[in-house]
Amino acid sequence: MSLTVAIDIGGTHIRVAVYNSNSTAPIAHQRTRSLANEPGVYGRLVQAIEAVWPEEKVDAIGIASPGPLDPYTGTILATPNIPEWQNFPLATKLCEHFDVPVYLDNDANMAGLAEWQFGAGQGHHDVVYITISTGIGGGVIMGDRLLQGYHGMAAELGHMLIDPEGPLCGCGHHGHIESFSSGPSIGRYVNEQINGGEKSSLQAHPDLSATQIAAAAREGDRLAISAFKRAGYYLGIAVANYLAIFDPSILIFGGGVSQVGDLLFKPLEESLREHTFHPHYLDDLVITKAALGDDAGLLGALALARMKVE
Numbered sequence: 001m002s003l004t005v006a007i008d009i010g011g012t013h014i015r016v017a018v019y020n021s022n023s024t025a026p027i028a029h030q031r032t033r034s035l036a037n038e039p040g041v042y043g044r045l046v047q048a049i050e051a052v053w054p055e056e057k058v059d060a061i062g063i064a065s066p067g068p069l070d071p072y073t074g075t076i077l078a079t080p081n082i083p084e085w086q087n088f089p090l091a092t093k094l095c096e097h098f099d100v101p102v103y104l105d106n107d108a109n110m111a112g113l114a115e116w117q118f119g120a121g122q123g124h125h126d127v128v129y130i131t132i133s134t135g136i137g138g139g140v141i142m143g144d145r146l147l148q149g150y151h152g153m154a155a156e157l158g159h160m161l162i163d164p165e166g167p168l169c170g171c172g173h174h175g176h177i178e179s180f181s182s183g184p185s186i187g188r189y190v191n192e193q194i195n196g197g198e199k200s201s202l203q204a205h206p207d208l209s210a211t212q213i214a215a216a217a218r219e220g221d222r223l224a225i226s227a228f229k230r231a232g233y234y235l236g237i238a239v240a241n242y243l244a245i246f247d248p249s250i251l252i253f254g255g256g257v258s259q260v261g262d263l264l265f266k267p268l269e270e271s272l273r274e275h276t277f278h279p280h281y282l283d284d285l286v287i288t289k290a291a292l293g294d295d296a297g298l299l300g301a302l303a304l305a306r307m308k309v310e
Ligand SMILES: [Zn+2]
Pocket: 158, 159, 169, 170, 171, 172, 173, 176, 178
């Protein structure tokens, strides 16, 4: 029996799981706080892996990590949650320590890969996965292959430019789709509107969450409803662009903000129909929610490692 170790590095937790060759149910599992802002993340990661390391032979380690990163060299270029990982050769270090091949890619790509192999995208060959939470990320499968790109930085769907005069994005540029439609961007918009005199049942607060705004919208709060309309409208523009580039058969939406449902997706689909350059892109196009939840990164890391070993 051959085993694979999968790792998901999150801002708050590191998860490590061991799988045998034909299952997506882990035979061992370890979850530890990453304490990403405190030094020693790498040491804590090694400890977590050692805690589940099996006696049988491990074929490979797969890792899902926040990026940007270089999947070809296995190097983390920079990751906002873990300041000490600048140009950090994570795959090489773990390969030397555990003496097995180590494969690494960014968490959104890995979630997309997992949804295609094990989740909502099974049976499709051309998949666009979009996650909407504190940021917006993406993963793209084209012709049954994960799209990585020349630099390994393909499918950064959250940094699709919508309006160069638009709000400041988390990346430092203006007007990317993330700056309109991520959870914090929706909260920031509502806060600005209330501070500008708009009436709302919500109190102005810089950290208003998409969940709070969705609850207000369901109670009929007009500002809250309009905030999701606006976010969906801009997402529709971004998705029209994705269709023109990738022409997928399925769009899979993950991340917490996607859970608000029709509040976001009705205006999104309306805007998509309005902005797509040809309606044929929409024929038989499946628009659906992600199926794997919090396990998507881990299962993507598993899928990556298995694909590389095969
Ligand atoms: Zn950006």
